[in-house]
Amino acid sequence: MNFTLKIWRQEGPQDEGRMETYPVTGISDEMSFLEMMDVLNDQLIRDGKDPVAFDHDCREGICGMCSMFINGEAHGPNRKTTTCQLHMRSFKDGETIYIEPWRAAAFPVVKDLAVDRSAFDRIIQAGGYVSVNSSGNPLDGNAIPIPKHDADDAFNAATCIGCGACVATCKNASAMLFASAKVSQLALLPQGQPERMSRVQRMVDQMDKEGFGNCTNTGACEVECPKGISLDNIARMNRDYLKSQVTGE
Amino acid sequence: MAQNGILKSSLAKKYAMAATGLFLCLFLAGHLAGNLQLFTAGSDGGRQFNEYAKFMTTFPAVKLLSYLTYFAVLFHLVDGVVLSIQNRKARPVRYAMERPSTNAGWSSRNMMILGTIILVFLVTHMQNFWWQMHFGSVPMQTLEDGTQIKDLYFVVAAFFHPDNGFALPAIGLYLLGQFALGFHLWHGFSSGFQSIGLRHPRFSALVGGLGKAFSVVVPALFSAIVVFLYFTQA
Numbered sequence: 169m170n171f172t173l174k175i176w177r178q179e180g181p182q183d184e185g186r187m188e189t190y191p192v193t194g195i196s197d198e199m200s201f202l203e204m205m206d207v208l209n210d211q212l213i214r215d216g217k218d219p220v221a222f223d224h225d226c227r228e229g230i231c232g233m234c235s236m237f238i239n240g241e242a243h244g245p246n247r248k249t250t251t252c253q254l255h256m257r258s259f260k261d262g263e264t265i266y267i268e269p270w271r272a273a274a275f276p277v278v279k280d281l282a283v284d285r286s287a288f289d290r291i292i293q294a295g296g297y298v299s300v301n302s303s304g305n306p307l308d309g310n311a312i313p314i315p316k317h318d319a320d321d322a323f324n325a326a327t328c329i330g331c332g333a334c335v336a337t338c339k340n341a342s343a344m345l346f347a348s349a350k351v352s353q354l355a356l357l358p359q360g361q362p363e364r365m366s367r368v369q370r371m372v373d374q375m376d377k378e379g380f381g382n383c384t385n386t387g388a389c390e391v392e393c394p395k396g397i398s399l400d401n402i403a404r405m406n407r408d409y410l411k412s413q414v415t416g417e
Numbered sequence: 418m419a420q421n422g423i424l425k426s427s428l429a430k431k432y433a434m435a436a437t438g439l440f441l442c443l444f445l446a447g448h449l450a451g452n453l454q455l456f457t458a459g460s461d462g463g464r465q466f467n468e469y470a471k472f473m474t475t476f477p478a479v480k481l482l483s484y485l486t487y488f489a490v491l492f493h494l495v496d497g498v499v500l501s502i503q504n505r506k507a508r509p510v511r512y513a514m515e516r517p518s519t520n521a522g523w524s525s526r527n528m529m530i531l532g533t534i535i536l537v538f539l540v541t542h543m544q545n546f547w548w549q550m551h552f553g554s555v556p557m558q559t560l561e562d563g564t565q566i567k568d569l570y571f572v573v574a575a576f577f578h579p580d581n582g583f584a585l586p587a588i589g590l591y592l593l594g595q596f597a598l599g600f601h602l603w604h605g606f607s608s609g610f611q612s613i614g615l616r617h618p619r620f621s622a623l624v625g626g627l628g629k630a631f632s633v634v635v636p637a638l639f640s641a642i643v644v645f646l647y648f649t650q651a
């Protein structure tokens with residue numbers, strides 16, 4: 169398969185950046201999108217040019233490192249699929265493919281297609297944990313009875329890999345789906361109850377500080393999320409935050 | 418933290434947007450109920466409608482409600498503009514290639530444009546009727562017992578009368594305003610519930626359906642009234 173790639177190139181955070189065009193040939197339809205990028209970079213290095221910087225790690229859809237806004241959609245055209253799990257058979261031979269970095273003020277470009285997503289880490293650091301006293305006799309988590317549907321909902325929220333597709337796809341660059349998943353995975357479990365109200369306040373406050381936009385409930389994040397995180401989580405976060413403000417806890 | 422959050426946080430602005438928006442949905446239902454009288458108001462020369470209009474502009478509790486409505490409209494407007502500005506700032510560099518229709522509905526992505534059309538309609542609408550009723554010169558209607566009340570029915574009927582040269586463009590703008598309102602509500606109604614966290618597997622389908630029905634029925638009935646007034650007087 170042959171493709172024409174239009175790729176965002178940016179030397180560094182201060183560089184203005186621009187779209188550049190690269191032809192790639194001899195691509196197998198069984199290659200993943202990242203392998204296709206590897207072929208391009210191999211070609212660029214052989215030509216003595218700077219390879220395209222992009223994030224990747226596990227290449228099996230579970231780490232949340234790969235990103236890329238492909239042909240106007242986060243992680244490309246397939247649903248519930250990360251870029252590393254996207255295969256070239258999902259594209260037409262001879263197609264022009266636009267490849268851009270996640271676009272958000274809170275995700276500054278480091279180089280080319282790699283963006284700095286440490287804003288997500290700071291939201292987690294603000295409250296996305298359970299304080300456990302590890303000295304003495306901590307209660308065995310498995311000994312606490314948890315209703316099946318709560319366990320399922322908490323687990324589904326916890327499948328968020330923090331890739332940032334929700335922010336990238338949201339027309340407002342809002343981080344609500346990510347933040348709400350990280351609030352919900354603890355809010356649904358007994359161990360998360362003692363800090364439930366302060367947690368949601370601290371995480372939302374940090375999210376606002378990072379400069380993400382406001383949620384307008386378009387639902388685009390839920391559609392584009394490679395893990396299918398539900399809007400139910402956003403409603404739960406809205407509810408908890410309102411409760412925390414009203415009760416002043 | 419709690420005191421700051423309720424005023425400044427992104428979620429607080431969403432709560433305010435939802436609360437004022439849902440309140441304005443109630444206002445629309447009330448306004449429509451009043452306007453439906455226009456279908457039959459011609460039969461008694463508008464007397465019942467005029468008495469209703471007098472009640473709505475003088476009864477203290479209704480007056481209080483009307484101030485609440487003005488406030489809700491202004492707050493919804495200012496809050497919406499603030500949110501839109503913040504949202505634009507959150508993505509300073511746009512994408513070269515976007516395919517937004519693949520993952521979100523048209524009305525949910527264009528609430529600001531729809532809201533602006535509704536605002537333009539609202540300004541003309543209030544100038545035509547609300548201003549006339551409160552500050553303009555409205556002809557008086559004399560009842561059997563000799564008391565005089567403002568003949569708002571005459572103002573409305575004359576405005577949408579075929580003899581009025583502006584009736585057709587006015588009806589055009591009215592219908593455009595109602596279209597924009599319908600699409601605004603199509604997303605806004607259920608979105609309001611989501612913003613304040615009222616979402617549950619058992620009820621979200623019901624709220625969604627109710628919102629869709631509301632967004633079609635309310636603007637359709639408002640539109641039907643003005644079209645009815647035009648054609649029955651032709």
